[in-house]
Amino acid sequence: MEKKAINIADGVWNVAPGMSAAYLVVGKDRALLVDTGTGETNILEIIREITDLPIVLVATHHHGDHLGGAGYFDRLYAHPRDIALMEDVKVYALPVEEGELFDLGGRIFEVIWLPGHTPGSIALIDRQNKLILTGDTISDGPVFMIKGDSDPDDYIKSLDRLLSMSGDIDMILGCHGKNVQDIEMVKKLKRAAVDFKAGKIKPIHQTDPMKADLYIHENGAGFISPIR
Ligand SMILES: [Zn+2]
Numbered sequence: 104m105e106k107k108a109i110n111i112a113d114g115v116w117n118v119a120p121g122m123s124a125a126y127l128v129v130g131k132d133r134a135l136l137v138d139t140g141t142g143e144t145n146i147l148e149i150i151r152e153i154t155d156l157p158i159v160l161v162a163t164h165h166h167g168d169h170l171g172g173a174g175y176f177d178r179l180y181a182h183p184r185d186i187a188l189m190e191d192v193k194v195y196a197l198p199v200e201e202g203e204l205f206d207l208g209g210r211i212f213e214v215i216w217l218p219g220h221t222p223g224s225i226a227l228i229d230r231q232n233k234l235i236l237t238g239d240t241i242s243d244g245p246v247f248m249i250k251g252d253s254d255p256d257d258y259i260k261s262l263d264r265l266l267s268m269s270g271d272i273d274m275i276l277g278c279h280g281k282n283v284q285d286i287e288m289v290k291k292l293k294r295a296a297v298d299f300k301a302g303k304i305k306p307i308h309q310t311d312p313m314k315a316d317l318y319i320h321e322n323g324a325g326f327i328s329p330i331r
Contacts, residue, residue: 134153179192219254240265
């Protein structure tokens, strides 16, 4: 199936429409690619229809559905705690930490470390345009909480951090579900995460497509917890 990029905002595209979004932000000197989707399409071909600038690839976290197209690039940046968890990624991985900047020329993104969904989950924020790319930390579809990989306590702290930054955030781009979210989704996830941790959300057992329990808060936000 042929897939085309979706223009989300000025200079911002979803270049992997479908199950797992990836975002391209084009600056004057280079372009930032955040995640690479599942790899079912040639993401580099899609990007080259938009820009010929050099690409800087940053992975929000180690999950394979965000790294499927990483092989089209020779290096990626990710948080060291998630680089340690990357499997079968044949790309040179370079560490980035909280506070590091990617200057695209006329547009700067700052790394925000938001552990919880995974230990080294990061977001990238463009404070001038009040845009933040959050990987899987923010989603209107259920957020994966995987035993041994995710940490609900860290996740709640990361949501609190985002809420404390709400003056810097107009648009949130997540990778699953609806692309564009806002701070209201963070508030819903916070309430859901607190109740999830307290065991107040009754699980819905699923057999297909994966054996997993769904924990959906009455506000619609929630979590999916695969049984390993
Ligand atoms: Zn994930």
